[in-house]
Amino acid sequence: MEGYCTPAWDFLLEYDTPRIVLIKNRTVGVINRLVQLGILAYVIGWVLVWEKGYQEFDSIIGSVTTKVKGLAFTNSTLLEEHVWDAADYVIPSQQESSFFVMTNVILTKNQVQGRCPELPNKTSRCKSDSDCAAGYHDPHSNGILTGKCVNYNEKVQTCEIFAWCPVENDTVIPKPAILGAAENFTVLIKNSIAFPKFHFSKRNILTNANTSYLKACRFNRKNDPFCPIFRLGDMVQEAGEDFQQLAVQGGVMGLFIEWNCNLDQSPSQCVPKYAFQRLDNKHYSETLSPGYNFRFAKYFINKNGTETRTLIKAYGIRFEVEVFGRAGKFDIIxxxxxxxxxxxxxGVATILCDIIVLYLLKKSNYYKEKKFKYVEDYELGIESENSYGTIENSGNTN
Structure with a gap:
């Protein structure tokens, strides 16, 4: 109708509906089918099959206990003949999800509280008593200064300290490691896991294992990958490391137990997989305070009734056991x-083909005319058309 204009906001009251247009174009048709096949391959192959999109999943809850066994014999000037068992080299005897095995040691025997010269270093060397401030100490010293400068040996003088004497000298680390025989120690890993959502639980000691099997088996990735007893040397070798080199200053090893279970299958198919990796920096030259060590002491009273101790600086390997995984089971949702x-x-295929047809092809304008149709359905327009139709019909009657 002449003089009628559409308000600027009228687009809010418009409605559009899809229109099916069959386009005979081989190029667009091939692209459409290829995109559809790609989407179907992704949904069926990746989402449903590989990622098991038909399952509901639950994360793992697990606990770990360990027991180390083995004997080592040493015969050196410092230690003389000595047999080491689990009570000596596993410190402490029980830890949560980890264990420490001592592989090297510096012993300072028969220490008593008293006065003795400090080890020579930049701050302890002296020429007179005035170089030693009485009562002073720092975190790196072995004791408290008495204010005297005394002979450490024939050539060197150091400040006297009140401490556990004689002081420990750890400037030289024994090499090869004193307890290099720990390579043949074994550890039993007992791991219990559960998936609460599915009311499923299991142990890494499989149901078909018996006492005689556990006494004889050793973990081997090819021959016996489910044995829960591990030789320490094999664990380090699996991580690509040399046990004897690692034993000198110690380090940290990771033992990873992975449980990925498909509970739509038999429970016997739910089994652990073991992996090993060194966690600390193995390049000692690039690391400040390399390796792994700590000190502890054993106290006793000597014949004179004086409290005495043996100070032990223990180097060794700390094994961290990490358990992870998930379980899945079919669920319709x-x-x-x-x-x-x-x-x-x-629908992505349709959108992509529409872009090609309507904007990239030479006949895009022609396809736009076939794709889009604009229909105005205003009351004034309808009345005008009805009136026009009535006049036309009247004319035909005559």
Missing amino acids: PTMINIGSGLALL
Whole structure:
């Protein structure tokens, strides 16, 4: 109708509906089918099959206990003949999800509280008593200065300290490691896991194992990958490290137990996988305070009734046991969600082909005319058309 104008905000009251246009174009048709096949391959192959999109999942809850066994014999000037068992080299005897095995040691025997010269260093060397401030100490010293400068040996003078004497000298680390025989020690790893959502629990000691099997088996990735007893040397070798080199200054090793279980299958198929990796920096030259060590002391009273101790600086390997994984089981809800998402993705093929047809092809304007149709349905327009139709019909009657 002449003089009628559409308000600027009228687009808010418009409605559009899809229109099906069959386009005979081989190029666009091939692209459409290829995109659809790619989406179907992604949904079926990746989402549903590889990622098990038809399952509901639960994360793992687990606990770990360890027991180390082995004997080592040493015969050196410092230690003389000595047999080491688990009570000596596993410190402390029980830890949560980890254990420490001593592989090297510096012993300072028969220490008593008294006065003795400090070890020579930049701050302890002196020429007179005035170089030693009485009562002073720092975190790196072995005791408290008495204010005297005394002979450490024939050539060197150091400040006297009140401390556990004689003081420890750890400037030289024994090499090869004193307890290098720890390579043949074994550890039993007992791991219990559960997936609460599915009311499923299991141990890494499989149900078909018996006492005689546990006494004889050793973990071997090819021949016996499910034995829960590990030789320490094999664990370090699996991580690509040399045990004897690692034993000198110690380090930290990771033992990873992975449980990935498909509970739609038999429970016997739910088994652990073991992996090993060194966690600390193995390049000692690039690391400040390399390796792993700590000190502890054993106290006793000597014949004279004086409290005496043996100070032990223990180097060794700390094994951290980490348990992780998940379990899945069929559930209709995630299945339908993933299938629905896949069907929705098929619309991408239509969008892509519309872009090609309407904007990239030479006949795009022609396709736009076939694709879009504009219909105005205003009351004034309808009345005008009805009136026009009535006049036209009257004319035909005559």
